[in-house]
Amino acid sequence: MGKVVGIDLGTTNSVVATLDEGQPWVIPDEDGSLLLPSYVGLSESGQLLVGQVASRQYGAAPERTVKSIKRHMGTDYQVTLADQTYRPQEISAIILRSLKQRAEAALGESVSQAVITVPAYFTDAQRQATKEAGEIAGFEVLQILNEPTAAALVFEVETDETENVLVYDLGGGTFDVSVVEITGSVTEVLASHGNNRLGGDDFDRQLQRYLIDRFHQSQGVEVPEDHGIRDRLLQSAERAKIALSDHAFTTVREPFLVSKEDTALHLEVDISREDFEHLIHPFLKETLEAIDRALSDAEMSPSDLNRVILVGGSTRIPLVQRLVEAHLTDVPVSSFEPELCVALGAALQAGVLTGEAVDNILVDVCPHSLGIAAVIDTALGPIPNMFSVIIPRNTVIPTSKSQVYFTTFDRQSIVEVEVFQGENPVAQENVPLGSFEIEGLPPKPAGDVEVEVHFDFDLNGILTVTATEKGMGQQKSLVVNDTKVGRLSSHELNQARQQVSSLFESLETIDIDADWRETEDEDRLNLEEE
Ligand code: ADP
Ligand code: MG
Numbered sequence: 223m224g225k226v227v228g229i230d231l232g233t234t235n236s237v238v239a240t241l242d243e244g245q246p247w248v249i250p251d252e253d254g255s256l257l258l259p260s261y262v263g264l265s266e267s268g269q270l271l272v273g274q275v276a277s278r279q280y281g282a283a284p285e286r287t288v289k290s291i292k293r294h295m296g297t298d299y300q301v302t303l304a305d306q307t308y309r310p311q312e313i314s315a316i317i318l319r320s321l322k323q324r325a326e327a328a329l330g331e332s333v334s335q336a337v338i339t340v341p342a343y344f345t346d347a348q349r350q351a352t353k354e355a356g357e358i359a360g361f362e363v364l365q366i367l368n369e370p371t372a373a374a375l376v377f378e379v380e381t382d383e384t385e386n387v388l389v390y391d392l393g394g395g396t397f398d399v400s401v402v403e404i405t406g407s408v409t410e411v412l413a414s415h416g417n418n419r420l421g422g423d424d425f426d427r428q429l430q431r432y433l434i435d436r437f438h439q440s441q442g443v444e445v446p447e448d449h450g451i452r453d454r455l456l457q458s459a460e461r462a463k464i465a466l467s468d469h470a471f472t473t474v475r476e477p478f479l480v481s482k483e484d485t486a487l488h489l490e491v492d493i494s495r496e497d498f499e500h501l502i503h504p505f506l507k508e509t510l511e512a513i514d515r516a517l518s519d520a521e522m523s524p525s526d527l528n529r530v531i532l533v534g535g536s537t538r539i540p541l542v543q544r545l546v547e548a549h550l551t552d553v554p555v556s557s558f559e560p561e562l563c564v565a566l567g568a569a570l571q572a573g574v575l576t577g578e579a580v581d582n583i584l585v586d587v588c589p590h591s592l593g594i595a596a597v598i599d600t601a602l603g604p605i606p607n608m609f610s611v612i613i614p615r616n617t618v619i620p621t622s623k624s625q626v627y628f629t630t631f632d633r634q635s636i637v638e639v640e641v642f643q644g645e646n647p648v649a650q651e652n653v654p655l656g657s658f659e660i661e662g663l664p665p666k667p668a669g670d671v672e673v674e675v676h677f678d679f680d681l682n683g684i685l686t687v688t689a690t691e692k693g694m695g696q697q698k699s700l701v702v703n704d705t706k707v708g709r710l711s712s713h714e715l716n717q718a719r720q721q722v723s724s725l726f727e728s729l730e731t732i733d734i735d736a737d738w739r740e741t742e743d744e745d746r747l748n749l750e751e752e
Contacts (some may be wrong), residue, residue, distance in 0.1 A: 228568025
């Protein structure tokens with residue numbers, strides 16, 4: 223018997239993971255890629271293509287390439303590739319087979335047993351088809367596991383109490399939200415909702431349309447309905463979207479896009495994260511409605527939830543996390559390798575089923591919110607010195623996030639970036655971590671100078687803050703080596719409290735000046751409030 227694997231057979235990407243001494247890890251291909259795009263195709267000469275190579279030819283040769291076959295699992299849909307027809311199970315089997323080979327090459331032994339995941343809403347027919355795909359690929363399928371359950375396994379906490387977890391999964395072409403109840407090692411999906419036509423692909427198409435419009439505006443020429451050109455723009459739209467998850471701005475450059483009267487026209491468009499957020503906001507609103515429906519089907523209110531887990535590549539978009547957090551106030555939102563965690567959970571389950579001792583992954587989170595002092599617009603007008611959070615508490619680390627700020631005065635030439643850690647809405651009430659200035663800003667009206675502040679928080683708790691003035695590109699950084707400075711753990715805080723109160727008890731036995739005692743009592747109150 224060889225090693226066991228867990229497989230996330232996704233609509234857009236598939237992933238294979240296994241266990242090493244009880245710890246799950248994702249198996250890369252020989253180039254180091256962790257994801258296998260769920261594309262299958264035939265090359266011009268009839269050679270079988272799977273993954274990246276197949277997805278690359280999709281634009282040029284859609285008739286020889288299949289994508290998103292998962293949508294057809296369990297139906298009698300047939301695809302034609304060259305002159306042959308294939309059933310969905312067979313196409314899926316080709317993907318699974320390719321992952322099996324990847325695993326065998328990396329592990330140097332045969333791999334025969336697998337746990338394969340499916341969406342919670344999959345019918346019996348769809349599950350059966352998935353199992354058949356596994357068998358065609360040469361696997362013994364140990365279990366067909368629900369994706370949200372697999373994701374929840376990765377976050378499992380050591381407790382015997384029942385936990386209610388909401389899994390929000392926004393992938394490339396599908397969106398699912400499930401409410402899962404976990405008691406010890408038993409998990410049950412209580413409700414599941416979603417839209418299997420909503421995901422990152424929609425965001426790419428919105429951005430593609432935006433690029434086409436902007437090109438038309440600036441060049442006065444329509445982008446032709448040419449498959450190759452449109453596909454090129456769709457791919458740069460996806461790259462821009464991914465860049466905007468980490469940066470507040472990006473520039474899309476597509477030289478020689480079209481020609482007009484013998485001159486080549488280039489596309490060059492700046493996109494801000496804010497513009498992108500406007501484009502996708504309507505889609506995300508729909509996902510929030512699905513959360514409410516899933517909760518009401520499970521007969522729960524947000525306060526019954528112990529945590530929210532974000533799954534799927536599209537949850538890397540900062541707005542997604544912000545909206546989910548705002549919608550489910552007070553429920554901690556966690557995310558850990560959102561494209562990989564379903565496969566990692568499947569590998570854990572494969573280990574459990576074959577009697578291997580498994581360890582849950584210890585996810586490390588950032589214990590306090592990190593941000594800067596800024597003027598914040600409120601219903602009562604702008605308020606200075608507010609704490610603008612860039613990395614919220616409980617974000618899984620390592621992480622990097624950024625935010626854009628604007629000047630508040632006309633001809634403002636300096637901005638000061640003051641970094642704080644804590645949860646108080648007033649910046650100065652938090653723990654200061656350092657500050658720096660960016661000078662020599664271009665003399666422009668208030669609000670016209672944009673500064674991107676980028677926070678990078680690594681596994682060792684080191685925070686690097688970089689501020690960049692967008693126009694002239696001036697940049698400055700600050701490295702905070704120990705973000706724990708000046709902060710007591712809750713244990714230390716309790717100890718300190720006890721020490722201080724026992725000191726007061728002993729003082730009270732001595733006859734002391736009343737005035738003095740009063741002021742000390744105030745100090746003590748302050749300490750408790752903190
Ligand atoms: P699926 O479960 O549908 O197979 P994934 O969970 O792998 O898909 O998600 C794929 C989607 O995630 C794609 O649309 C991809 O563009 C998007 N994606 C991946 N990384 C990022 C990122 N950093 N920011 C925004 N979207 C991302
Ligand atoms: Mg998925």
